[in-house]
Amino acid sequence: xxxxxxxDGSALELLDQTRLPLEKEYVTCRSYxxxxxxxxxxxxxxxPAIGISAAYGMVLASREFHAGERAVYIExxxxxxxxxxxxxxxxxxxxxxxxxMLDVALGCPDWCRIPExxxxxxxxxxxxxxxxxxxxxRNGASLLGDPVTVLTHCNAGALAxxxxxxxxxxxxxAVEQGKRVHVFADETRPYLQGARLTAFELVEDGIxxxxxxxNVAGYVMSLGKVxxxxxxxxxxxxxxxxxxxxxxxxxxxxxxxxxxxxxxxxPVSTLDLACATGRDIPIEERDPREVVEILGHRVAPQxxxxxxxxxxxxxxxxxxxxxxxxxxxxPPYRESxxxxxxxxxxK
Amino acid sequence: xxxxxxxDGSALELLDQTRLPLEKEYVTCRSYxxxxxxxxxxxxxxxPAIGISAAYGMVLASREFHAGERAVYIExxxxxxxxxxxxxxxxxxxxxxxxxMLDVALGCPDWCRIPExxxxxxxxxxxxxxxxxxxxxRNGASLLGDPVTVLTHCNAGALAxxxxxxxxxxxxxAVEQGKRVHVFADETRPYLQGARLTAFELVEDGIxxxxxxxNVAGYVMSLGKVxxxxxxxxxxxxxxxxxxxxxxxxxxxxxxxxxxxxxxxxPVSTLDLACATGRDIPIEERDPREVVEILGHRVAPQxxxxxxxxxxxxxxxxxxxxxxxxxxxxPPYRESxxxxxxxxxxK
Numbered sequence: 001x002x003x004x005x006x007x008d009g010s011a012l013e014l015l016d017q018t019r020l021p022l023e024k025e026y027v028t029c030r031s032y033x034x035x036x037x038x039x040x041x042x043x044x045x046x047x048p049a050i051g052i053s054a055a056y057g058m059v060l061a062s063r064e065f066h067a068g069e070r071a072v073y074i075e076x077x078x079x080x081x082x083x084x085x086x087x088x089x090x091x092x093x094x095x096x097x098x099x100x101m102l103d104v105a106l107g108c109p110d111w112c113r114i115p116e117x118x119x120x121x122x123x124x125x126x127x128x129x130x131x132x133x134x135x136x137x138r139n140g141a142s143l144l145g146d147p148v149t150v151l152t153h154c155n156a157g158a159l160a161x162x163x164x165x166x167x168x169x170x171x172x173x174a175v176e177q178g179k180r181v182h183v184f185a186d187e188t189r190p191y192l193q194g195a196r197l198t199a200f201e202l203v204e205d206g207i208x209x210x211x212x213x214x215n216v217a218g219y220v221m222s223l224g225k226v227x228x229x230x231x232x233x234x235x236x237x238x239x240x241x242x243x244x245x246x247x248x249x250x251x252x253x254x255x256x257x258x259x260x261x262x263x264x265x266x267p268v269s270t271l272d273l274a275c276a277t278g279r280d281i282p283i284e285e286r287d288p289r290e291v292v293e294i295l296g297h298r299v300a301p302q303x304x305x306x307x308x309x310x311x312x313x314x315x316x317x318x319x320x321x322x323x324x325x326x327x328x329x330x331p332p333y334r335e336s337x338x339x340x341x342x343x344x345x346x347k
Numbered sequence: 348x349x350x351x352x353x354x355d356g357s358a359l360e361l362l363d364q365t366r367l368p369l370e371k372e373y374v375t376c377r378s379y380x381x382x383x384x385x386x387x388x389x390x391x392x393x394x395p396a397i398g399i400s401a402a403y404g405m406v407l408a409s410r411e412f413h414a415g416e417r418a419v420y421i422e423x424x425x426x427x428x429x430x431x432x433x434x435x436x437x438x439x440x441x442x443x444x445x446x447x448m449l450d451v452a453l454g455c456p457d458w459c460r461i462p463e464x465x466x467x468x469x470x471x472x473x474x475x476x477x478x479x480x481x482x483x484x485r486n487g488a489s490l491l492g493d494p495v496t497v498l499t500h501c502n503a504g505a506l507a508x509x510x511x512x513x514x515x516x517x518x519x520x521a522v523e524q525g526k527r528v529h530v531f532a533d534e535t536r537p538y539l540q541g542a543r544l545t546a547f548e549l550v551e552d553g554i555x556x557x558x559x560x561x562n563v564a565g566y567v568m569s570l571g572k573v574x575x576x577x578x579x580x581x582x583x584x585x586x587x588x589x590x591x592x593x594x595x596x597x598x599x600x601x602x603x604x605x606x607x608x609x610x611x612x613x614p615v616s617t618l619d620l621a622c623a624t625g626r627d628i629p630i631e632e633r634d635p636r637e638v639v640e641i642l643g644h645r646v647a648p649q650x651x652x653x654x655x656x657x658x659x660x661x662x663x664x665x666x667x668x669x670x671x672x673x674x675x676x677x678p679p680y681r682e683s684x685x686x687x688x689x690x691x692x693x694k
Contacts, residue, residue, distance in 0.1 A: 021648040022645060187638065188562070189536055189561065203649075203651050208652075211638060211639065212638075212655075213561070213593070214562050214594070215659075218594070218659070219594075219596055219659040220654070222659070246563055247562025250562060250564065253600060253601055254597055254601075257604070294641045300558055301550045303550055304546045304556060304558050305556065306558045307557050307567070309566060312565070312569070
């Protein structure tokens with residue numbers, strides 16, 4: 001499986017996900033600004049992957065600005081952190097990873113060693129993500145029957161993470177356990193992460209996948225063809241409300257209406273207990289051109305207004321369980337998620 | 348407003364809806380086979396529009412085969428009727444219009460006059476459709492508040508009919524009554540009828556419209572931004588189950604979940620009381636290339652399986668009312684639709 005990001009010790013290579021699946025090209029980020037641009041333009045996407053990319057962006061900043069006074073240095077690192085965090089507002093993993101890197105810098109007594117310590121921390125974040133995904137996979141796979149048909153929305157796969165994936169990590173773990181898994185992949189307009197990335201990952205891995213337009217998700221559920229839904233998350237509020245790719249709310253409502261479990265798979269770093277509910281989560285709106293142009297070709301009339309939110313919020317009442325690397329949280333989420341976060345703090 | 352179809356007395360000119368909104372070109376159908384091809388390839392689409400096109404296709408057949416014995420002639424007309432009806436299986440208007448034209452031929456005592464009588468019947472069908480749509484518009488507009496925001500899926504507009512439209516006919520009638528109407532148009536993958544046709548019609552008419560991807564429909568409902576949903580229909584079963592463009596079922600479930608009325612607008616010719624429920628309605632599956640290629644450009648990996656149904660069935664329990672030219676049918680539909688159909692028979 002292609003990796004979404006590769007740190008080569010001096011630069012961050014990002015697989016250009018805007019060009020998949022037809023072209024497999026990496027872009028080289030030599031500065032934190034390059035990383036910010038790649039996140040903004042969605043060359044790299046997926047909450048965990050943009051978090052880790054931003055962590056390496058902070059490493060690049062720590063090298064670029066490593067001169068002069070400590071106070072000035074730290075101020076410039078803070079500026080880089082603000083810039084990277086602002087690249088995309090909804091996924092909390094970005095702020096989480098950047099904040100973690102700043103803490104590492106601030107906590108390092110030896111000024112000379114800050115870049116080196118930050119690089120070690122970024123590598124560790126990357127490795128921990130893959131391990132978290134494998135654990136999410138094991139935790140989630142135990143919930144699946146055999147055979148099982150899973151519907152997923154957007155791409156919460158290897159390409160959205162440092163590797164293995166969250167929602168698709170559960171699919172991979174189930175396959176590794178010998179379960180017969182079939183996946184319906186929503187194409188996920190406007191950016192087509194399902195058609196371009198999820199279908200690509202699963203075809204590459206030889207896992208049976210059927211691509212559908214987003215309009216077909218409800219229909220296949222109503223036909224009794226779906227056993228469960230598994231999606232990723234960009235931010236999870238303290239009450240269990242989930243911000244994820246636009247259209248996730250619709251899938252969740254349709255799953256509930258059809259009596260199908262709706263699972264969210266995400267690392268603990270996606271929890272944001274500072275957000276009481278989904279109403280506190282900022283929802284990014286993106287360029288109307290993502291909707292009115294496809295592959296650079298205009299599909300809609302000139303002068304038409306467009307509303308293009310990149311995410312929506314699924315209220316906790318539609319979420320059957322939230323699967324993290326620390327276990328499976330069930331309602332009431334205010335208690336179960338707090339418990340999961342506290343395990344983290346007590347580490 | 349451009350007309351979807353123009354009968355010039357010797358040929359049927361069809362606006363090529365695969366090329367809208369950027370190119371406005373008509374294709375000329377000089378034989379019933381040309382008409383069948385145009386229906387199959389969706390140059391003309393929309394249940395009423397394909398019915399009327401097929402009626403003119405029968406006129407072309409009646410001229411082409413007008414020689415020899417009456418029995419042979421009628422048999423060739425039946426062949427043309429079967430061919431046209433098979434062009435698309437779900438919309439009942441196609442079978443309805445073709446059957447009506449055959450009845451006209453069979454009922455004409457003067458062999459010489461059959462083509463002429465059929466042409467008159469086809470013209471009448473076209474004119475009646477526009478009048479039916481205006482009446483649907485009046486019947487539906489009275490249900491709307493002021494101001495009102497309507498969400499619609501696919502294109503049930505002037506381009507889907509002989510003119511004025513069914514769902515968009517209600518929007519037009521409300522605007523004519525001075526109501527302030529704003530429309531959310533789902534883009535409607537894979538064929539993008541919402542982006543290419545509904546947005547185009549409304550922009551041309553100066554009616555405020557916001558284009559959204561299908562994934563946004565649920566989200567705008569959850570934000571309280573939608574007052575009602577209005578869609579067209581391709582076939583309505585005796586119990587009120589509605590076959591319409593894929594994704595309609597999802598929109599209906601989302602409307603119910605958010606307490607939003609879900610209206611279906613269609614002429615009585617869309618009722619098929621011979622279908623007891625939606626399970627009896629054949630659902631057309633179309634070429635996977637509609638999903639994996641957009642404007643001729645591949646967006647998905649090679650070798651991925653695709654499920655591409657063109658329609659789905661919305662169970663009657665999600666339908667607030669069915670608005671026809673004869674009035675507004677409410678549940679229980681088995682009674683209210685039967686009554687509406689009987690008014691037609693007694694005419």
